[in-house]
Amino acid sequence: MSLTESVLAGNRLALARLLTQVENDSPEGRRALAELFPHTGRAHLIGITGAPGTGKSSLVNQLALHYRKGTDRKVAIVAVDPSSPFTGGAVLGDRVRMRDLSGDSGIFIRSMAARGSLGGIAKKTAALVQVFDAAGYEIIIIETVGAGQSEVDVARLAHTTVVVEAPGLGDEIQAIKAGILEIADVLVINKADRPGVENTERALRSTLELAHPARRVFRHHGQTMSVSAPAIDSTTWIPPINKTVATEGKGIAAVIASIAKHVEHLRQSGDWAARDRARLESEMETLLREALLDRFFASVQQVKYEETIEKVINRNISPYEAVKYLLNGKQV
Numbered sequence: 001m002s003l004t005e006s007v008l009a010g011n012r013l014a015l016a017r018l019l020t021q022v023e024n025d026s027p028e029g030r031r032a033l034a035e036l037f038p039h040t041g042r043a044h045l046i047g048i049t050g051a052p053g054t055g056k057s058s059l060v061n062q063l064a065l066h067y068r069k070g071t072d073r074k075v076a077i078v079a080v081d082p083s084s085p086f087t088g089g090a091v092l093g094d095r096v097r098m099r100d101l102s103g104d105s106g107i108f109i110r111s112m113a114a115r116g117s118l119g120g121i122a123k124k125t126a127a128l129v130q131v132f133d134a135a136g137y138e139i140i141i142i143e144t145v146g147a148g149q150s151e152v153d154v155a156r157l158a159h160t161t162v163v164v165e166a167p168g169l170g171d172e173i174q175a176i177k178a179g180i181l182e183i184a185d186v187l188v189i190n191k192a193d194r195p196g197v198e199n200t201e202r203a204l205r206s207t208l209e210l211a212h213p214a215r216r217v218f219r220h221h222g223q224t225m226s227v228s229a230p231a232i233d234s235t236t237w238i239p240p241i242n243k244t245v246a247t248e249g250k251g252i253a254a255v256i257a258s259i260a261k262h263v264e265h266l267r268q269s270g271d272w273a274a275r276d277r278a279r280l281e282s283e284m285e286t287l288l289r290e291a292l293l294d295r296f297f298a299s300v301q302q303v304k305y306e307e308t309i310e311k312v313i314n315r316n317i318s319p320y321e322a323v324k325y326l327l328n329g330k331q332v
Helices: 003-008 010-021 027-039 056-068 125-134 174-178 197-211 252-269 270-299 302-313 317-331
Strands: 042-050 073-080 105-115 138-141 160-165 186-189 215-220 223-228 241-243
Touching: 003 010, 003 027, 003 125, 003 174, 010 027, 010 105, 010 125, 027 125, 042 056, 056 073, 056 302, 105 125, 125 138, 160 252, 186 197, 186 223, 186 252, 197 241, 223 252, 241 252, 252 270, 302 317
Parallel strands: 042 138, 042 160, 073 105, 073 138, 160 186, 186 241
Antiparallel strands: 215 223
């Protein structure tokens, strides 16, 4: 039995081996991805993102436990850890925070290093997700590294993006400035037992009102007043705000319910198919850029490339002119 057949048959050891092959971009891994692709497209992909320290791993731990409770649904977790820019190493410590999940054969946790990729996820995250999808995992949770202002790539990968905030991290409107709220399908204020949770919730609701102006809010003579605006279209999804204390399991059921409502919305509105199309198109474009870059470096002479770099460093030509010269002057 081939590695691909073993994965489709539910062999966990074969799955672990194949994930390693895929992450290392080996020829065997690429062949397996091609063979497994027709078996994909059935899983619900949930992205968990947010600033460092908001408790993403604890939330993922509780979500997985609830999805497994009383069901036979298989849950996969892809946890992306930041890599050191100096050594390239990563701690891969998410498993330490998810010890409650150990021993459950219906849960598979895979930690992977970002390996210098920006956007909160690793270069091979989408490929690993495809393997889990083909292997029959119905819920796939992708936990990003601590996301910042531009680290929103998980929104291109997931059907449902959960943005996690927490009180006491400084400026209450930091999340608004970060811009990652724009990708949120569900908002979670974790560590809701801490002081300042009301301020965090108020800031998030204000942001949602700006993004989805169901009513216009303004101040007149020091008094807050509101004017009704035209009703929001029924197809518009307004991200719900849920408060949790993940370490104690509080509020998790409400988050699960919000995610389920979002799935129903995606199905009814047709956005599920649209997101799948956008995700696969984005992945194909990424692979195309990588292939073209590899082809370029395989065809250009190293001496010529180094000489061109020296010209740029010496300010003889601009980087734009250098690229134009290399593309037009390289031997095909």
